[in-house]
Amino acid sequence: MTDAALAFEQGPIRPPNESRSLLLRLTRNCPWNHCLFCPVYKRRKFSLRSVAEIRQDIQTARAMADEIAALSQRLGAGGQVDDRVIRHILNAPDLDDSYRSVALWLYYGTDACFLQDADNLIMKTDDLVAVVAFLREAFPRIRRVTTYTRSKTVLKKSVEALKRIRAAGLDRIHIGLESGSDDVLRFMKKGVTGDEHVAAGKRVLAAGMELSEYVMPGLGGQAMARAHALDTADVLNRIDPHFIRLRTLRVPRRVPLYQELEAGTFTMQTDDQTIAEIRLLIESLEGITSTVASDHFMNLLEEVSGTLPDDKARMLAVIDHYQDLSDLDRLVFRAGRRGGRYRSLDDLTRDRATYEKVHSLVESMLDTGGEAGVEKMIRELVDPYV
Numbered sequence: 001m002t003d004a005a006l007a008f009e010q011g012p013i014r015p016p017n018e019s020r021s022l023l024l025r026l027t028r029n030c031p032w033n034h035c036l037f038c039p040v041y042k043r044r045k046f047s048l049r050s051v052a053e054i055r056q057d058i059q060t061a062r063a064m065a066d067e068i069a070a071l072s073q074r075l076g077a078g079g080q081v082d083d084r085v086i087r088h089i090l091n092a093p094d095l096d097d098s099y100r101s102v103a104l105w106l107y108y109g110t111d112a113c114f115l116q117d118a119d120n121l122i123m124k125t126d127d128l129v130a131v132v133a134f135l136r137e138a139f140p141r142i143r144r145v146t147t148y149t150r151s152k153t154v155l156k157k158s159v160e161a162l163k164r165i166r167a168a169g170l171d172r173i174h175i176g177l178e179s180g181s182d183d184v185l186r187f188m189k190k191g192v193t194g195d196e197h198v199a200a201g202k203r204v205l206a207a208g209m210e211l212s213e214y215v216m217p218g219l220g221g222q223a224m225a226r227a228h229a230l231d232t233a234d235v236l237n238r239i240d241p242h243f244i245r246l247r248t249l250r251v252p253r254r255v256p257l258y259q260e261l262e263a264g265t266f267t268m269q270t271d272d273q274t275i276a277e278i279r280l281l282i283e284s285l286e287g288i289t290s291t292v293a294s295d296h297f298m299n300l301l302e303e304v305s306g307t308l309p310d311d312k313a314r315m316l317a318v319i320d321h322y323q324d325l326s327d328l329d330r331l332v333f334r335a336g337r338r339g340g341r342y343r344s345l346d347d348l349t350r351d352r353a354t355y356e357k358v359h360s361l362v363e364s365m366l367d368t369g370g371e372a373g374v375e376k377m378i379r380e381l382v383d384p385y386v
Contacts, residue, residue: 011116162207180235233284
């Protein structure tokens with residue numbers, strides 16, 4: 001290593017599908033930051049970063065990539081980041097996490113970049129264009145640049161402005177739709193309506209960008225579950241985004257929504273109720289060609305993934321399979337899934353030894369603490385990941 005002091009700023013989160021992307025921070029935290037279900041950015045002040053700051057970070061990332069390529073040459077890897085090179089870097093002392101993240105990005109070879117934090121389209125259009133264009137110049141190998149934003153923020157940009165941003169090199173927008181129900185959105189302090197979600201989504205698509213809309217099963221609780229599913233499907237049908245990404249609600253103590261649980265003004269759905277809600281949502285998606293992705297640990301059924309309309313029947317069949325399991329096997333699957341033993345329903349029968357272990361654990365918990373004890377165990381397994 002020639003310069004262990006190399007470092008640049010990165011934010012706290014990114015979408016799961018961007019786990020192997022280059023991460024660069026354009027803004028800090030969230031300019032809205034009122035959503036009851038969100039644990040991120042609370043008690044943190046939003047701030048814009050200057051174009052000069054961001055350009056410096058991009059230059060630093062570029063210098064890291066060049067230094068890593070030179071290291072690869074010295075180690076006989078011909079400039080590639082192979083297992084030998086990545087082990088050398090990960091085991092080196094005193095390197096900043098951002099340095100290691102660049103090395104891992106090169107190792108995985110995704111050629112994708114995710115721009116942090118929660119709402120980068122809040123930047124002035126000229127500034128965002130300048131930053132994205134500079135990024136593309138510094139890293140010609142990058143094939144995809146994506147970012148989070150809010151529907152409200154999109155509506156403050158004209159289609160022409162969005163087209164300029166797209167032309168500069170921003171390919172994909174991630175929006176937290178969460179729900180299409182105005183009642184749910186209002187209760188959760190999302191600061192947007194279903195119609196505004198539709199208008200924003202259509203504007204992104206009109207600018208030629210790819211659009212990922214995030215949906216949160218369970219967000220309506222028990223009182224608004226049906227409206228949440230049906231109204232969300234209606235909004236998605238009106239937008240027809242490229243991706244619909246499921247992120248099932250969890251409410252650990254640090255989330256503001258937990259206070260509503262304590263007060264009795266919000267009642268969580270059970271996993272089985274949430275699965276029934278997801279079935280209603282999928283069943284109600286009509287006339288669109290979106291890809292549904294269940295790519296998050298919060299989701300019980302990772303297999304509910306596919307492209308509409310061709311994979312709709314298969315996704316519904318996965319849910320039906322789960323619902324047809326015995327009460328005990330549903331508990332076994334949930335415990336195994338949350339404990340990291342299972343990824344698909346087929347895992348229940350694929351590995352008998354694992355099934356017997358999880359089955360024995362669940363039965364033991366039922367004997368000592370009843371179903372409430374099993375639920376407590378499952379909750380403690382999953383909530384730390386929120």
